[in-house]
Amino acid sequence: MSKLTVMDHPLIIHKVSMLRDKNTGAKEFRELVNEISVLMAYEATRDLSMEETEIETPIAKMTTKILSGKKLAIVPILRAGLGMVDGLLSLIPVAKVGHIGLYRDPETLQPVEYYCKLPSDIAEREIILVDPMLATGGSAEAAIEFLKERGAANIRFMCLIASRKGIEVLQKAHPDVDIYAGAVDEVLNDHAYIVPGLGDAGDRLFGTK
C-alpha cells in the first residue's frame, strides 16, 4: 500500500480554503495554486536521497550533505496540472518537465489521452506527477500507466484536493506511488465532482467557464 500524506501545515490549510471559495477569481486562484505547490513540494521532496560532500567554509573544512543528484521530472496532467509546475520548478529548477494531456469525458467519466511528451530519459528519473484534483482517480491512474509503459519506476503523485474514492482507486491500481494531498474530501457528486471541492480546477485556472 502506498503512503498517503495529507498536508497539516496551517499555511497550506489556509490557502486551500481560499482556493475553494467561489469568490476567488482566476488571478488569485492561479497565485494560490502556485503558492500551495511550493509549500507542498517541500513535503513531497522530504525523502529525496542525499550524499556527503566535502566543502570549505570561510572558517574550516567540513563534511556536509547535498542532494545526491538523482534526476527529477515534473509531469503535469494537462490542463489543470500546468498551474502547479512553476511552483515546483522554483524549488527544483533543474527538473525536466514532461506533459500528459488527458481530459475526463463528461459522459463516460473515462480519461481521454490527447498529448504525451516526456523527457527521453524518463525511465531514469524520479517523477512528481501533478494534478490539482483526484476525483474518481481515473485520470491519475491512466497517467501513471503511461509513465510506467515508458519505463518510469519511481513516481509520486501530488494533488491539491483528493477524494476518498480517488485515493482508494489509486492506491489499489498503483500501490508503489505515494500520494501527497493538500486536503481530502469525502464525497463525489453525480457528475463525479468532488464535494465540497473547489469546482473545475482547469476552468478556474484559465477562466474558461
Ligand SMILES: O=P(O)(O)OC[C@H]1O[C@H](OP(=O)(O)OP(=O)(O)O)[C@H](O)[C@@H]1O
Ligand atoms: O480523478 P478524475 O475523475 O479522473 O478527475 C480528475 C481530473 O479532472 C480534471 O481534469 P479535466 O478533465 O477537467 O481536464 P482539464 O484539466 O483540461 O480541465 C482534473 O484536473 C483531473 O485531471
Ligand SMILES: O=c1cc[nH]c(=O)[nH]1
Ligand atoms: O471536482 C473536480 C473533479 C474533477 N475535476 C475537477 O476539476 N474538479
Ligand SMILES: [Mg+2]
Ligand atoms: Mg477541467
